[in-house]
Amino acid sequence: MIQLTNINKTFGNNIAVNSMNMTLEPGKVMGLIGQNGAGKTTTFRMILNFITPTSGKITWDNHPITQSDKQKIGFLPEERGLYQKLTIEEQILYFAELHGMSRSDAKTALTDWLKRLDVVGKATDKVQSLSKGNAQKIQMIASLIFNPEFIILDEPFSGLDPVNTSIMMNEIIRMRDNGAMIIFSSHDMNNVTKISDNLTMLKQGKIVLQGGVQEIREKFGRTKIYVEGPFSTSELSNIAGITNIKQQGAGFDITIANESVGHHIFDYVTRNGYIPAFSQQPPTLDDIFRQEVAYHE
Amino acid sequence: MNKSLIIVIKQTYRSHFKTRGFWLLVLSPLIFAVILGAIGFGISQMQGNTTPKVAIIGNSQVRQIFKRDEKSLEIDVSKITDSKQANKSLASQDLDGILTIDNDNATLTTQPKSNSINKEAIVSVLGNLSRSQKAADYGLTAEQTQNLIKPFNLKSVVKQSNNESTNGDSSDMANYGIAVAIGIVTTMIVMWYASMIATEIANEKSSRIMETLLAATSASIQYFGKMIGIFALAVTHMAIYVVAGVIGYIVLQNNKLFSNVIQMFSGITLGFTLYAISFILVAVALYLILTAMIASLVNDNAQVQQAVQPITFLAMIGYMFSFIMTNMPNNLAIKVLSYVPFISQSMMPVRLVTKVETWPAAIISLLIAVVAMISLAWMGQSIYAKNVLSYSDDKIMSQLIKNIKNKN
Numbered sequence: 001m002i003q004l005t006n007i008n009k010t011f012g013n014n015i016a017v018n019s020m021n022m023t024l025e026p027g028k029v030m031g032l033i034g035q036n037g038a039g040k041t042t043t044f045r046m047i048l049n050f051i052t053p054t055s056g057k058i059t060w061d062n063h064p065i066t067q068s069d070k071q072k073i074g075f076l077p078e079e080r081g082l083y084q085k086l087t088i089e090e091q092i093l094y095f096a097e098l099h100g101m102s103r104s105d106a107k108t109a110l111t112d113w114l115k116r117l118d119v120v121g122k123a124t125d126k127v128q129s130l131s132k133g134n135a136q137k138i139q140m141i142a143s144l145i146f147n148p149e150f151i152i153l154d155e156p157f158s159g160l161d162p163v164n165t166s167i168m169m170n171e172i173i174r175m176r177d178n179g180a181m182i183i184f185s186s187h188d189m190n191n192v193t194k195i196s197d198n199l200t201m202l203k204q205g206k207i208v209l210q211g212g213v214q215e216i217r218e219k220f221g222r223t224k225i226y227v228e229g230p231f232s233t234s235e236l237s238n239i240a241g242i243t244n245i246k247q248q249g250a251g252f253d254i255t256i257a258n259e260s261v262g263h264h265i266f267d268y269v270t271r272n273g274y275i276p277a278f279s280q281q282p283p284t285l286d287d288i289f290r291q292e293v294a295y296h297e
Numbered sequence: 298m299n300k301s302l303i304i305v306i307k308q309t310y311r312s313h314f315k316t317r318g319f320w321l322l323v324l325s326p327l328i329f330a331v332i333l334g335a336i337g338f339g340i341s342q343m344q345g346n347t348t349p350k351v352a353i354i355g356n357s358q359v360r361q362i363f364k365r366d367e368k369s370l371e372i373d374v375s376k377i378t379d380s381k382q383a384n385k386s387l388a389s390q391d392l393d394g395i396l397t398i399d400n401d402n403a404t405l406t407t408q409p410k411s412n413s414i415n416k417e418a419i420v421s422v423l424g425n426l427s428r429s430q431k432a433a434d435y436g437l438t439a440e441q442t443q444n445l446i447k448p449f450n451l452k453s454v455v456k457q458s459n460n461e462s463t464n465g466d467s468s469d470m471a472n473y474g475i476a477v478a479i480g481i482v483t484t485m486i487v488m489w490y491a492s493m494i495a496t497e498i499a500n501e502k503s504s505r506i507m508e509t510l511l512a513a514t515s516a517s518i519q520y521f522g523k524m525i526g527i528f529a530l531a532v533t534h535m536a537i538y539v540v541a542g543v544i545g546y547i548v549l550q551n552n553k554l555f556s557n558v559i560q561m562f563s564g565i566t567l568g569f570t571l572y573a574i575s576f577i578l579v580a581v582a583l584y585l586i587l588t589a590m591i592a593s594l595v596n597d598n599a600q601v602q603q604a605v606q607p608i609t610f611l612a613m614i615g616y617m618f619s620f621i622m623t624n625m626p627n628n629l630a631i632k633v634l635s636y637v638p639f640i641s642q643s644m645m646p647v648r649l650v651t652k653v654e655t656w657p658a659a660i661i662s663l664l665i666a667v668v669a670m671i672s673l674a675w676m677g678q679s680i681y682a683k684n685v686l687s688y689s690d691d692k693i694m695s696q697l698i699k700n701i702k703n704k705n
């Protein structure tokens with residue numbers, strides 16, 4: 001278990017991270033979200049001891065993270081970088097070795113990984129010959145091949161197409177099912193919702209939301225309604241308690257002030273009987289994110 | 298030793314050992330030496346075939362003596378003893394010369410295409426023969442005759458400042474040669490490996506691999522690992538030369554030209570060779586440490602030149618002084634500089650081999666360099682650790698100064 005207790009980090013007058021508390025557990029994925037400059041990368045760097053917190057404590061199973069612990073951490077940095085002149089194999093074997101894996105084990109595992117991640121190219125290709133997406137997969141392999149107990153991924157999906165994004169997600173889920181502690185940062189709420197068990201939302205270094213993804217959404221109530229039927233925007237917006245309405249293809253996305261407004265809308269749209277679609281959902285993380293950002297402004 | 302340290306050392310070594318650049322550096326001087334050797338061998342071989350053929354006419358006794366001393370006179374005495382036949386052979390260029398002996402004088406007749414004949418040697422032999430003949434005529438004993446014709450002995454001695462006299466025979470030319478050779482080798486090796494480590498570190502920094510590396514190991518392991526790895530490469534480099542040197546020696550042992558060259562370097566003993574090699578290695582280490590320290594301040598590859606420049610400059614200073622030194626070995630500034638780390642490697646070994654300095658002084662200079670190396674390594678480690686993950690826009694030198702100031 002990784003624990004961050006009351007972590008602060010200031011750069012000059014700039015508070016990058018402000019009294020942060022966080023717990024990471026084996027077999028659970030934590031999504032760290034926040035706008036640019038919210039303090040996500042700074043948090044990762046403190047965990048890895050690249051920079052020291054101004055105050056606070058970071059522990060792994062109740063002891064400070066040591067050099068030998070670091071061998072068990074798989075880290076994908078925000079700024080990607082590989083040795084351009086080395087081959088895929090030389091590169092991966094070196095990183096694996098540094099993390100205490102034997103070269104022969106790494107070699108066997110690499111074949112599997114290349115296949116699973118659908119990397120275009122052979123293990124003996126030079127890194128400089130790879131496309132950006134393939135290089136990113138190699139980097140991902142470098143940080144995961146040795147089966148780390150603790151995984152830190154700084155924006156793992158940036159620059160990947162949807163197919164490759166879901167390949168990566170599957171890998172993260174696989175590592176989670178093997179019992180790894182995982183924390184990753186992302187700007188894409190959809191991805192966060194899909195693979196996170198817990199999330200922490202940062203706003204200018206401060207935690208504004210934290211907890212289980214489902215819980216958080218439920219906490220905001222089922223204030224999102226989607227309906228399809230022969231209606232017009234102006235007609236629907238007459239219903240009391242609707243705060244926002246937007247035509248979305250064949251239907252309407254409606255935001256309501258509180259859950260009970262849903263009843264009025266349902267009654268109104270079904271007064272003539274059958275309609276093709278009606279659903280009342282909690283807000284998406286994207287909505288929550290926007291809402292929270294606006295609220296704390 | 299730490300396991301990750303060994304991994305970093307191995308990786309650094311392996312990744313450079315396999316490059317074309319390394320082998321180019323190692324082989325180019327060797328190829329150069331082999332070509333030079335081949336040319337020298339060719340020349341000496343050709344000279345072997347160009348021993349002039351000379352007919353000696355007029356005095357069979359003298360001819361016998363010339364026949365006996367053929368080798369030292371560098372001639373080939375012809376079978377021809379008849380003047381007419383000799384002139385015919387000379388005209389058809391079968392002979393290079395005819396030496397016609399009269400009582401008190403001799404004539405050497407050659408043709409335009411003749412191979413050159415060592416006239417001085419001939420004159421000296423003839424002179425001796427004539428003198429001993431005359432001595433016999435005057436009724437001197439054999440001993441008196443020997444004494445009379447013995448050449449005057451001029452011995453050449455170089456007086457050193459420390460009142461030690463040395464044999465000056467393998468003189469200035471050779472010492473100058475040694476100075477140039479050591480200077481070039483040291484400067485070349487130092488500059489090459491300095492720029493190698495600078496490129497390596499700048500590369501890792503600018504390509505942001507550093508974070509991935511430091512997620513697994515500490516900065517000091519990276520620092521020492523890289524340095525030792527590249528140092529091992531330099532050692533390999535030297536070892537290849539030593540092996541090549543031994544092989545070359547065995548192959549060329551019996552070559553005449555080569556043995557002349559060897560004679561020139563008679564001041565170089567095994568002890569000195571070991572000393573010079575250790576000094577070069579310590580110097581390489583010193584420069585590697587300094588370069589690694591400065592390179593950790595680099596943000597991208599474009600700045601590598603900026604970082605390596607002062608280091609190259611420093612190496613060049615030592616190189617230049619090693620030339621000046623051969624002309625004024627006792628200048629005080631030069632004496633002092635031969636103890637200053639970063640410069641001493643291109644001064645002290647040369648001063649030792651030319652007997653300007655004694656062994657104790659040479660050892661002290663080497664020890665000073667070793668101490669400087671160790672202390673710089675520790676200082677470099679903290680500067681490296683502090684900077685490999687920071688990307689400052691400051692000029693490299695001002696960053697370095699800031700770092701050193703902050704330390705105290």
Ligand SMILES: Nc1ncnc2c1ncn2[C@@H]1O[C@H](COP(=O)(O)OP(=O)(O)OP(=O)(O)O)[C@@H](O)[C@H]1O
Pocket residue numbers: 011014015016034035036037038039040041042043078
């Ligand atoms: N080395 C540093 N020196 C000074 N300020 C820094 C340093 N590193 C980060 N900061 C500041 O700390 C704050 C948090 O930066 P951080 O990189 O952690 O943000 P982030 O959440 O990762 O943003 P992004 O989504 O853009 O990656 C920013 O205001 C940034 O300017």
Ligand SMILES: [Mg+2]
Pocket residue numbers: 040041042078154
């Ligand atoms: Mg970031």
